[in-house]
Amino acid sequence: MGADWKLFLPKSVTVLRQGYGLPDFRADAIAGLTVAVVALPLAMALAIASGATPEVGLITAVVAGFLISALGGSRFQIGGPTGAFVVIVYGVISKYGYDGLLMATLMAGGILMVAGLARVGTLIKYIPDPVTTGFTSGIAVIIMASQIKDILGLEAAGVPAELIPKLQALWAVRDTLSLPAFGLSAACVAGILLLRRYVPRAPGFLIVTILAAGVVALTQWPVETIGSRFGEMNARLPIPSLAFWRWDNAMELLPSAMTIALLAGVESLLSAVVGDQMTGRRHRSNVELVAQGVANVASAAVGGLPATGAIARTATNIRSGARSPVAGMLHALFLLLFMLLLSPVMKLVPMAALAAILVVVALNMAEAHRFRLILRTSHGDRAVLLATFGLTVLVDLTVAIEVGMVLAAFVFMHRMAGLASIEGGAPIIEGDEDDLQPGRDRRYLPNHGLPADIGVLTFRGPLFFGSAAVVKDALDRIGARKRVYILRLEDVPLLDPTGAFALGDLLRRLLDEGDEVVIVGAGHSVLRALLQTVPKPVLKRVRFVRTFEAARKRVLGAAGRDNETAGPPSGEPAAGQAIKG
Incomplete structure (x- = not known):
């Protein structure tokens, strides 16, 4: 029993037991501040793309991000809202309202905790690459499509969640194209990509966001901003509440909760593996799942979004010199400080700049190189990849994952039978x-x-x-x-x-x-x-x-x-x- 208990010991406890001094804290503080600067505009952009308000993204990054680092099984994991959730979150909000999303997130958190305690973490690695690449590439396409409205400055209300109806609705209002919004978006995308290439350590998202807000404020360009769309930001942490829970809706939301739990589990463990590869450390997969579950329950209780480990932010944390989970906890506290102090000026951020950030996120998610490589492999892998990708884009993410896994299982059985x-x-x-x-x-x-x-x-x-x-x-x-x-x-x-x-x-x-x-x-x-x-x-x-x-x-x-x-x-x-x- 003693050995079993150690398997679920958070890395933060392990680090503190091994010894933690002022130099470690100083390194973690610098890394946490760096990641917070990167996460600030990204959290708002992801929340808006998901159909929520910008402060909801910040609340998620603060609460879930702190708990994922404090309770997780990785030294360097940074948690918060991610692009993988945009599609499923937008769909749940459109169909069941925001209370439905909170219920699905709460149930997903419970599923993740049970999965971690049942030691399912070691099994998630068996999800094949054609499935993960198919649905992440599909999500990238949908994120890109969801930003067309803000990139072009189109005036459209009630845009459908489905891809084809969405494109039809946007095409119907093509006459409302705003050249200033389009020009600003293009400049922001170019600026982020140039900074990544020539100044990779610079916080490109934040720099571009500040410059875009400054240009719009000084020139009074006719582009939509956070303030003009959402009004004043409510910069405080809500009191935890489960008033949104309704038993009569639980079974209907269970498939969405399962999808959120699967995505959170897969992405968090992939992020932890990336951290291991960069540092030579080893994470505890089942502890990580339990932490993800607790974080999602807490996020739902304060009105936040689903959260998981973020690969790009985790890599930034490592490159910035992080030494322990304290860096991730400090990142959440720095974000809270930014949210409390900077909310009056956040309303000046143009929607075109946030759309540009999500375009870059989508480009990173698309994994075009890996997609092309899988297309060159066997007929079975191609079928799994294209089926998962097509169903993600055109039907539903839940259906895509289910069909992709079933097809992958049949391909595997066919290969084994061939042996x-x-x-x-x-x-x-x-x-x-x-x-x-x-x-x-x-x-x-x-x-x-x-x-x-x-x-x-x-x-x-x-x-x-x-x-x-x-x-x-x-x-x-x-x-x-x-x-x-x-x-x-x-x-x-x-x-x-x-x-x-x-x-x-x-x-x-x-x-x-x-x-x-x-x-x-x-x-x-x-x-x-x-x-x-x-x-x-x-x-x-x-x-x-x-x-x-x-x-x-x-x-x-x-x-x-x-x-x-x-x-x-x-x-x-x-x-x-x-x-x-």
Whole structure:
């Protein structure tokens, strides 16, 4: 139990136990301030793109960001609202209202906590790249489309959430195009990209936002700002409340909560892995999931958005010299200070500048290079990628992930089934087998050099439900009835219940047709599966040997009794032991 408890110990506690001094605090403070400067405009932009108000993004970054760093399993994780949530959050708000989003976020937090305590964190890594690349690229397209209105300064009310209706609605108001807004957006995008290239350590988002706000304030350009759209910002942390909860709506919001939990879990662990790769440290995945769950519950309680680990902000934190989770906690406190002190001037920020920030975020999310690489791979991976991408863009993120995972599972099963094969009575090259004498001429030996009344079946690859047909077709490989059947299982690494049942049926048929069945080289897991599924009367009639040489000696009448066992190995009722010979 003591060891289990340590598995869920936050990294912040570990760091403090190891020793934390003033130099560490100074480094963490500089890193936290740097990340806060980056996160300030980004949190507002993501909130607005999600259909919420800008202060909601800041509240999320403060509350969830602090808890993710304080309770998480990574030394360097920075949490808050991210681009991955924009699509699902916008859709939930459009369909269920903001209270519906808070309910979904609260439930997602509970799901994440349960998943972490159940140690599901190590399983999320099995989500394949075509699925993650497909939905992140799809999200990037939708984010880009959602910013067309502010980039072009279009005047449109009630724009639909779905991509095609959205584009139709925006096309209908194309006459309202604002050249000042478009020019400002283009200049901001160019400025961010140029700063990233030539001054990568500079906080490009904040610099461009301040310059754009200054230009608009001085020139009085006719462009929309945060103040003109949302009014005064409410710069304070709300009192936690669950007044939004409604039991009659919970089941309807559960799919959205599951999607939020999956996205939060996947992105947070990906971000933690990036941090590990940059620093050589190791994160605790299940602790991270629990922290994400607590942070999302707390965010919902104060009216915030879903939150997760942010890869770009985490990387910025590391590059800025962070040494511990204290940097992430300080980042949240600096953001709170900015929110309290700078809210009067935040209303001057033009919407075109925030749209430009999200365009750059979308470009980063698109992962065009990885997308192209996957398109060059197998047909199955391409199908998974394009299906996930298309469904994300045109239908729904939840459906996209579900279909993508199912398709990926079928592709995987098809590949595993393709690894399974069977050879029956086929010639072999002499010298390839472990029982042939070295130095002899290599030539083909029909039926492994055995008499015609002995049938040899060689199985290779995993025998599971996807490849059970290989076992069922075994008799067709032999042809005429044989006196003795030898089943070679040395190259079978896996035998699941379906494969074991099929192999059991084959053994019964072979025993009905011949005098004897010999199984060669069955490994520990294969023996376990046979013992658990095949009836004992059948197994008692089967001879188990370790090598093909022992099987050859037996069927040719030259085997000693010490080279074999009748039935499964004795003394091991559960899994089978080392077989003699």
